[in-house]
Amino acid sequence: MDRQKVILVMIDALGDAAARAQCGYLMGLVEAGQARLWRMQAVLPSLSLPAYTSLHSGTAPAEHGLVSNDLQAMAPAPHVFSVVREAGGVTAAVAERLYALLFNAAPFDDVEHLDVTDGPGWVTHGRFYTEVRHTRFNPSMPGDHDICNSATLLLRRHAPDYLLVHSAAADAVGHAFGADSFEYRHQVWNMDNELALAIPVWRAAGYRVLVTSDHGMSAEGRHGGAEADMRPVPFWDICGPEICGSDGGEREGTVSQLAVAPTILKIMGLPIPQSMRTPPLV
Ligand SMILES: [Zn+2]
Numbered sequence: 001m002d003r004q005k006v007i008l009v010m011i012d013a014l015g016d017a018a019a020r021a022q023c024g025y026l027m028g029l030v031e032a033g034q035a036r037l038w039r040m041q042a043v044l045p046s047l048s049l050p051a052y053t054s055l056h057s058g059t060a061p062a063e064h065g066l067v068s069n070d071l072q073a074m075a076p077a078p079h080v081f082s083v084v085r086e087a088g089g090v091t092a093a094v095a096e097r098l099y100a101l102l103f104n105a106a107p108f109d110d111v112e113h114l115d116v117t118d119g120p121g122w123v124t125h126g127r128f129y130t131e132v133r134h135t136r137f138n139p140s141m142p143g144d145h146d147i148c149n150s151a152t153l154l155l156r157r158h159a160p161d162y163l164l165v166h167s168a169a170a171d172a173v174g175h176a177f178g179a180d181s182f183e184y185r186h187q188v189w190n191m192d193n194e195l196a197l198a199i200p201v202w203r204a205a206g207y208r209v210l211v212t213s214d215h216g217m218s219a220e221g222r223h224g225g226a227e228a229d230m231r232p233v234p235f236w237d238i239c240g241p242e243i244c245g246s247d248g249g250e251r252e253g254t255v256s257q258l259a260v261a262p263t264i265l266k267i268m269g270l271p272i273p274q275s276m277r278t279p280p281l282v
Contacts, residue, residue: 003089003269007151007163007207008260010055011191012048012096013171013223015179015216016040016232022188025196026211026236033248038235038255038281042215046223046230048171049098051214051257056080056103058261058276066102075102078273080261081122084162087270092125092158094150095166100128125158131172139172144191148198155205161268163207167191174217179229184217199238208267209238212260235260237282255281 011019016039020027029035043054043061049069050061056079061067064076081091081103093099101108104121108128116126127150134140142150144167151165170187177183199209213233215223223230235255239248258278265272266280 003161004267005159005161005163005207006264006267007155007165007202007209008055008264009195009209009211010052010095010164010166011170011188011211011213012166012168013174013215013217014188014191014213014233015229016234017229018179018185018188018217019213019234022185023192023234024189025192025199026234026238029238030236030248030250033244033246034238034241036237036239036244036248036251038251039253040212040233040235040257040259041254042213042231042233042257044226044231046215046225048096048214049102052098052102053079054257055212055214055260058258058273058278060258069098072098072101072106072108074106077122078275079103079122080162080264083265083270083273084268085122085124089161089268089270090124090158091122091162091164092151092154092160093123093164093166094127094147094154095129095164096168097128097130099123099164099166100126123164125154125160127154129168131168134172136176139169139176141169141172144169144194148194152198152201155202155207159205162264171217175221178219178221179217180219203238203240208243210260210264210267211236211238212257233257235281237263239282 053075173187262276263280
């Protein structure tokens with residue numbers, strides 16, 4: 001498949017305000033006109049499984065049916081992974097196990113589904129992790145350094161057309177300490193700092209990099225509803241000077257999270273299914 005390749009970085013539970021305040025690398029790209037930044041409204045319920053599905057299907061939870069984290073089933077196609085695969089492309093992911101469950105096989109097998117190479121599911125090459133038995137003092141997370149380097153390794157070995165990179169630590173830390181805490185703010189900055197190291201490598205390999213989140217996080221450490229800090233998330237398009245031209249910078253207003261899936265497919269030059277009714281951002 002000879003198309004523009006895309007990496008979607010999903011920083012779990014990264015609210016829009018925290019993103020703009022803490023992500024110095026990404027905001028520096030926006031300020032220099034090398035990236036575009038939208039304020040994006042997350043779907044309802046503002047939960048992981050519903051939003052992971054909506055980010056890839058372009059449909060609302062009320063429509064795709066995965067309306068609770070307790071409903072652990074595969075995401076109905078079409079979605080970004082299925083469209084890329086059916087066009088003959090290769091997909092990959094470094095992500096929390098819910099992504100394996102949604103796009104490869106349900107239920108998730110803690111051993112067999114943890115590491116997939118040339119698998120038959122929608123995610124061709126997957127490096128998955130779990131949060132099993134996490135605590136306040138041990139979130140049981142892989143480090144962001146390892147997540148980004150695993151993504152770089154997948155890219156070197158398999159050159160996937162679409163690669164999802166998912167860091168879930170801000171969600172775990174946010175639940176433990178709340179969004180108005182040193183711990184949450186530092187974790188958000190930490191991932192931004194890892195992206196400062198990884199994004200130049202990924203862009204040099206020819207990838208267009210998009211960065212967003214599934215939902216925000218409240219000061220008391222919750223999400224799921226429509227409180228002020230639960231729905232607004234950032235969406236960055238690291239287009240670079242060659243594509244952004246004089247069109248980089250921050251965008252006015254708020255766009256829908258349902259625009260992410262068609263935006264990815266539009267950048268890749270792939271057909272956008274009729275079920276994705278929200279216009280792409282680019
Ligand atoms: Zn959460």
